[in-house]
Structure formats: C-alpha cells, structure tokens
Amino acid sequence: MFPDNDACAKYLEAVRWPGGFVCPACGIKGEPYRFKTRTAVVLRCRGCKKNASLTAGTIIQSSHTPLATWFWGAYLMTTQTPGQSALQFQRQLGLTRYETAFQILHKLRAGMVRPERDSIGGENPVEIDECYVGGATRGEGRGTHHKTTVVGAVEVRTRKDAEDRAAKWKEAHEGGIPTKKLVYAGRLRLKVVSGKGADNLTSFIKENVAAGSTIRTDGWQGYNDLPEMGYSHDSLVLGGDPDKAESHLPMIHLVFSNLKTWILGTHHGRIAPHHLQAYLNEYVFRFNRRFYPMTAFNSVLGLAARALPPTYAQLYSGEWVHPAT
Numbered sequence: 001m002f003p004d005n006d007a008c009a010k011y012l013e014a015v016r017w018p019g020g021f022v023c024p025a026c027g028i029k030g031e032p033y034r035f036k037t038r039t040a041v042v043l044r045c046r047g048c049k050k051n052a053s054l055t056a057g058t059i060i061q062s063s064h065t066p067l068a069t070w071f072w073g074a075y076l077m078t079t080q081t082p083g084q085s086a087l088q089f090q091r092q093l094g095l096t097r098y099e100t101a102f103q104i105l106h107k108l109r110a111g112m113v114r115p116e117r118d119s120i121g122g123e124n125p126v127e128i129d130e131c132y133v134g135g136a137t138r139g140e141g142r143g144t145h146h147k148t149t150v151v152g153a154v155e156v157r158t159r160k161d162a163e164d165r166a167a168k169w170k171e172a173h174e175g176g177i178p179t180k181k182l183v184y185a186g187r188l189r190l191k192v193v194s195g196k197g198a199d200n201l202t203s204f205i206k207e208n209v210a211a212g213s214t215i216r217t218d219g220w221q222g223y224n225d226l227p228e229m230g231y232s233h234d235s236l237v238l239g240g241d242p243d244k245a246e247s248h249l250p251m252i253h254l255v256f257s258n259l260k261t262w263i264l265g266t267h268h269g270r271i272a273p274h275h276l277q278a279y280l281n282e283y284v285f286r287f288n289r290r291f292y293p294m295t296a297f298n299s300v301l302g303l304a305a306r307a308l309p310p311t312y313a314q315l316y317s318g319e320w321v322h323p324a325t
C-alpha cells in the first residue's frame with residue numbers, strides 16, 4: 001500500500017480529511033496547493049494561503065526522516081512478527097545513523113505502551129493463570145526467587161461459523177467435534193504482580209474481568225473467592241495433573257509460552273523486572289489488535305482513531321470493527 005513517500009502522504013491526508021481537504025486555519029473546503037518537493041508534507045490553502053502539515057499531531061511531526069521510513073517502522077512494530085532491534089531496523093532500511101533507527105522505534109513503542117482499560121469477559125469465558133518470567137541472574141543458582149510473577153487473562157471466543165464448521169467436520173470424520181478449531185483467543189490482559197497471593201489475583205480480576213463472567217482457573221486456593229465476587233468459577237479440582245491443567249487452560253498457556261519465546265528470542269531474556277510491565281503492554285497491544293492491523297498501525301503513528309476510508313476497511317473485512325473513538 002505504501003510504495004513511496006507520496007503514497008504515505010496521500011494516506012495521511014485521507015485519514016485526516018476523509019471528505020477532502022479542509023483548511024485548519026480558515027475552514028475553507030477545496031483542493032489545496034501541493035508542493036512538488038521530495039519531502040513535502042505540507043498542503044497550502046488556496047483561500048488564506050496558510051500551510052497545513054500532514055504530520056501535525058502525529059508522532060512524525062517535526063521529524064526530518066522520510067514518511068516511508070516511519071511507515072515501515074510502524075508496520076514492523078504492529079505485525080505479529082517478532083519485534084526488531086534498532087540495529088536490524090537500521091540495516092534493513094539503510095539508515096545512515098543508528099540513533100535515527102533507535103529513536104523511531106522508541107517513539108513507536110511509546111504509542112503501544114498504554115494500559116487497556118475496558119473489561120474483558122462478559123458472554124465469553126475467561127481463562128486465568130499465572131506464570132514466571134525471567135530467571136535467576138548469573139551466579140544466583142536455581143529457583144524462582146528472582147523471577148517475576150505475571151498473571152494473565154484471556155477470553156475464549158467461539159467462532160461465529162462454529163456450527164457450520166462442526167457440521168462439515170462431522171461429515172468428514174465420523175463421530176466427534178473438533179472443539180479446538182471452534183474457539184479462538186479474544187482479548188488479553190497481562191500484569192506483573194508481587195506474587196500468587198489471593199489479594200494480587202483478585203484485584204487483577206476485578207480490574208480486568210467483567211462481573212458475572214465465567215472464569216476458568218486451576219485449583220489454586222488464591223482463586224477461592226471468585227464466586228463471592230460475583231463470578232461463575234470453573235475451577236480444575238485440586239491435585240489435577242499437568243495434562244489436565246493443559247486441557248483446562250489451553251489458551252492462556254499458549255499465550256504464556258509465546259510470551260516467553262518473544263522475551264527470550266527478541267529481547268534475549270534481558271528485561272529488568274521494573275521494565276517488564278511495559279513489554280507486557282507492548283505484547284498485549286499487538287495481540288489484541290492482530291485482527292485489526294490497520295488500527296494498530298494508525299495507533300502507533302499517532303493518527304487520530306477515526307473511521308478509515310472504506311477501501312482500507314474492505315481489506316480487513318470479516319473481523320473488522322471501527323476503532324473506538
């Protein structure tokens with residue numbers, strides 16, 4: 001979609017003025033003057049002759065880096081591919097200075113580190129579990145004393161076409177329902193907590209899961225208060241073996257497994273505990289927008305969250321919803 005700086009500029013214009021250019025200074029509507037220089041990100045009003053910047057209010061504002069470089073960075077940052085180091089980014093785009101690459105990624109990342117505040121669950125059951133992230137630093141030996149506890153919650157959603165799929169599957173395979181293929185992970189929440197204590201777990205749940213939701217957990221006693229708190233608690237009986245826990249909480253376990261792979265692979269496991277929440281937020285940001293790449297892309301660039309032109313919406317039909325305003 002964005003072969004060159006011109007295409008990027010056209011996109012910025014379309015997002016900012018979906019119904020055509022309107023001068024921010026005098027309010028006149030109509031085709032503006034366009035400059036032919038390579039780096040033009042400015043339109044000039046034919047009425048009042050004032051310039052309007054395409055990048056005003058975005059993170060690209062007052063940057064001398066070409067638009068296409070920013071767009072590449074935003075693309076790499078918001079897709080599910082493992083994030084890039086600044087050095088890789090610099091090499092891939094042929095940037096002269098390492099600092100430029102570093103600053104671009106840094107600014108884009110800042111757009112991802114924002115807490116997600118709406119409640120998850122509701123009609124969708126929620127799987128909740130804890131995991132340990134990080135590990136003993138060199139020379140400290142084994143044990144979990146320097147690992148950080150992370151609690152996670154993920155929605156289990158049923159595909160809209162689940163019944164059709166089940167019916168099709170039954171035709172092909174006698175007797176049986178492909179349950180795993182009928183559900184998928186919905187929204188995710190991850191939080192660093194100081195331990196597995198009931199207080200930590202229940203306050204996380206209150207903050208993130210809608211009252212009345214069904215919550216699936218293992219048999220840990222820290223979750224015993226859930227029914228009192230107004231949740232429908234689907235707990236695995238105490239003493240359940242690991243295989244049972246796996247089939248009871250498949251989605252949150254998969255999330256934890258992928259999270260650890262990302263931390264080890266892209267960040268070489270070197271995340272200080274006091275920075276971990278920021279990385280969890282980045283992970284959650286990408287995960288929750290994996291069906292809406294255009295929304296995530298706009299969001300990290302700091303483009304106003306408004307409805308996109310239909311041509312882009314059509315590209316992502318199916319799971320498409322309008323960005324929240």
Ligand SMILES: [Zn+2]
Nearest residue numbers: 023026045048
């Ligand atoms: Zn004007």
